Amino acid sequence: MDEEDFSENQEVSTTLVRKPNLELRKLLLFKSYKSRWFVLLVLCLLNCSNATIWITFAPVADQTAQYLRVSLDLVNYLSLVFMVVAIPLSFGATWMLDTLGLRVTLILGSWLNMVGAVVRYMGLLVQGTSEVRYGVVMLGQTLGAMAQPLMVFAPTKMAALWFPDHQRATANMVASMANPLGILLANIISPLVVRSSDQIPVLLLAYAIPPCIICVLATMGLRTSTPPTPPSASAESAGSEPFVQGIKLLLTNRAYLVLLLCFGSGIAVFTCFSTLLEQVLCVEGYTDDFAGLCGAVFIVCGVVGAGALGLYVDKTRKFTEVTKVNMSLSALACVAFSVVSLMPQQKVAVAVVCGLFGFFGFSIYPVAMELAVETTYPVGEATSSGLIFVSGQVLSVLYILLLQALTKRLTESPLSTCGDTVLSWKVPMMVMAGLCTLSSCCFVLLFQTRYRRLEAEEEAKYEAEQRVAASDGECDAPSA
Numbered sequence: 001m002d003e004e005d006f007s008e009n010q011e012v013s014t015t016l017v018r019k020p021n022l023e024l025r026k027l028l029l030f031k032s033y034k035s036r037w038f039v040l041l042v043l044c045l046l047n048c049s050n051a052t053i054w055i056t057f058a059p060v061a062d063q064t065a066q067y068l069r070v071s072l073d074l075v076n077y078l079s080l081v082f083m084v085v086a087i088p089l090s091f092g093a094t095w096m097l098d099t100l101g102l103r104v105t106l107i108l109g110s111w112l113n114m115v116g117a118v119v120r121y122m123g124l125l126v127q128g129t130s131e132v133r134y135g136v137v138m139l140g141q142t143l144g145a146m147a148q149p150l151m152v153f154a155p156t157k158m159a160a161l162w163f164p165d166h167q168r169a170t171a172n173m174v175a176s177m178a179n180p181l182g183i184l185l186a187n188i189i190s191p192l193v194v195r196s197s198d199q200i201p202v203l204l205l206a207y208a209i210p211p212c213i214i215c216v217l218a219t220m221g222l223r224t225s226t227p228p229t230p231p232s233a234s235a236e237s238a239g240s241e242p243f244v245q246g247i248k249l250l251l252t253n254r255a256y257l258v259l260l261l262c263f264g265s266g267i268a269v270f271t272c273f274s275t276l277l278e279q280v281l282c283v284e285g286y287t288d289d290f291a292g293l294c295g296a297v298f299i300v301c302g303v304v305g306a307g308a309l310g311l312y313v314d315k316t317r318k319f320t321e322v323t324k325v326n327m328s329l330s331a332l333a334c335v336a337f338s339v340v341s342l343m344p345q346q347k348v349a350v351a352v353v354c355g356l357f358g359f360f361g362f363s364i365y366p367v368a369m370e371l372a373v374e375t376t377y378p379v380g381e382a383t384s385s386g387l388i389f390v391s392g393q394v395l396s397v398l399y400i401l402l403l404q405a406l407t408k409r410l411t412e413s414p415l416s417t418c419g420d421t422v423l424s425w426k427v428p429m430m431v432m433a434g435l436c437t438l439s440s441c442c443f444v445l446l447f448q449t450r451y452r453r454l455e456a457e458e459e460a461k462y463e464a465e466q467r468v469a470a471s472d473g474e475c476d477a478p479s480a
Contacts, residue, residue, distance in 0.1 A: 033227045036162035039102070040171060042222060043158055044178035045214045046106060046151045050113050051182025052189075052207055053120075053144040054082045058275050059190040059292045062282070062418060066197040068137070069130035072279070073404065078141050079275045080400055083393040085145035090390040093149035097157050097382030098246075101225030109150030110211075110218040116143030117208040124201045152179060152389055156369050156381040161226050165457060166314055173310030173366035180299045180362055183274055187295030191288045246379040250387060255449035256375050258442070263368045264391025265439035266327060269334060270361055271396040272403060272432055273298070280425045284344040285415030294354040301355040302362025309363050317454060319371040323364050324444045330361030331433075331440040338429035344415050377453035399435065403428035 057064045061075045068075070096105045123136025155175035163171040186207075193203045250256050277298075278291040309322055333356040340349045369385045376384040407423040416422045 031227075031229055032164050032167070033162070036171075036227065038221060039158060039162055040175060042106065042214070042218050043151065043154055043175045045210075046110055046113065046147075046218065047155075047175060047178035048182035048185070049117075049211045049214055050109075050144060050148055050151055051179045052186045053113065053117055053141070053211070054079060054148065055183050055186045055274060056120075056190060056203065056207055059187050059278050059288060059295065060194040060200075060203070061278055062288075063194050063197040064200060067200040068134050070134050074134065076275065076400070076404070078138060080397060081138065081141050082145040082148055083271065083396040083400075085142055086149050086393045087390060087397075089146055090149045090153070090386055090393070093153050094380070094382045094386035096150065097153055097386075098380035102154060102157060102161065103222045103225040105150050106154060106222060107219055109147040110215040112143050112147035112150070114211040114215040116140045116145075116147065117204075117211040119143060121201065121204040121208045124204060149386065149389065153382045153386040155366065156373050156385045159370075160373070160381045165454075169314045169366065169370050170310040172370055173306045176366040176369065177303045177306045177362075180302055180365075184296050184299035184303075187292040187299070191292040246376075246383045247387075249379050250376055250384060253376055255447060256372065256384070258447045259368065259372055259375060260388055260391050262327075262439045262443035262447070263323075264388055264395050265435060266330070266361065267365075267389070267392025268395035268399045269432060269436045269439075271392070272399050273334075273337075273357070275400060276403065276425070276428075279418065279423070280341050280429065281350070282418040283410070283416055283422060283425060284342065285417055286347070286350070287417055290347060294351055297351050298354040298358035299362065300358070302358035305359040305363030306366055309367050313367055313370070317451065319367055319374060319451065320447065320449065323368050323371055324447070326360045326364040326367075327440040327443055330357060330364070331437040333357035333360055334436040335433040338433040341429060342426055371449075374451040374453050375449045377456060399432070403432060406431060 057075055057078050061072060064075045064078075065072050093105070096108075117140065120137050120140030123133055123140060126133055126136055155172045158175060159168045159171040189206070190203060193199055193206060250260075274295065277295055278288055281291045281294065282288070305326075309326070313319055313322055333353060336353045337350075337357055340346055340353050343349070369388070372384045372388055373381050403425075406428045407425060408427075410416075410422045410424050
């Protein structure tokens, strides 16, 4: 399909050669290609698959601990390794996206994702001590963690390079929400498959098949990092700032630093919620199936909210207003969850609060990433959004370790479905709500910015129109 589209562009270009104005030709050649949907599909599948690998064990933490014969903390580390590994590798991932391009980055990520999923399953077949089997499973998780930044950083880059300005936020939303969709699938599939601890190998086999298919699709299907011609004015200069210079510009941009810390804290809170949900709810007698349902409600509502916000922001360009309102409402939902999650026999209230938390919180992720690009243009999209993700990963590690340290072992809990280890999460949940509220308040009060990318595009469009008008005036003037 690209060859047909490109031939059409060549015909348009041939017609325009007769006209003297090159800026007019450039404006008319801003064209979007049908192949952009395939690139979007591959990125969505990669993000979804990698998220299922990340959160595989969280909904069935107790059964995993029993099967591998390790503590619950070690099971949490299987999820935590994604945050730890992403921190040092994130800078390399942003450099790859802005320097080597989208194609190389996504293909490498697909191979790491596939090998990690296969190694996890093979680890359960190893004959040896529980430490050896756990180590091999952790190796597989680590390989998947190495793939994560290559995929998670890509949506803003992909949207900027392949989609026109009126579709960028929506494309970014779709690609970004594939990650929570993977979390949703894991929250549903893991409890359904694992009814007892001896079904853990079946679960890992089920999660190993899709990455193999997606890897073939990415390797064979992705032929180029960019379309033949740019879809917008900003796409022509995407990543124009050198990587190191871009980092320096980001660190001197006050608005970006506020976004970096406040939204990074928000990402950390949602990571804590996804990782610890089952362990928090089981203390009050809620089953793994119900915890998986709450995780599903959380993500489905987030995807619905993200879809609505993406379309709204594409039309209105109100990035800042939407982010501030939703961060405030998500803080209120987090406070509500910290209260109702400690109450037994309140399934409806817990599910509703999880839905509200997802709708207001998860939905702002793609909008905030677009806001980061607008705030920092012309710094490369992967660099500006990538550092925010790094901030989220660093704070996720700190928050999870902090919340785990604040738990207290309960001597008795008659309602518990947690297995042998029963912990009180009352103080950790209050602390999590406080951190979410603090970051939201700081963002609302301190964040102010211009939309630099939109301004640059409007300026380029205006200058081109002025030159077209001047050229037309010279052509219409009578010759001497």
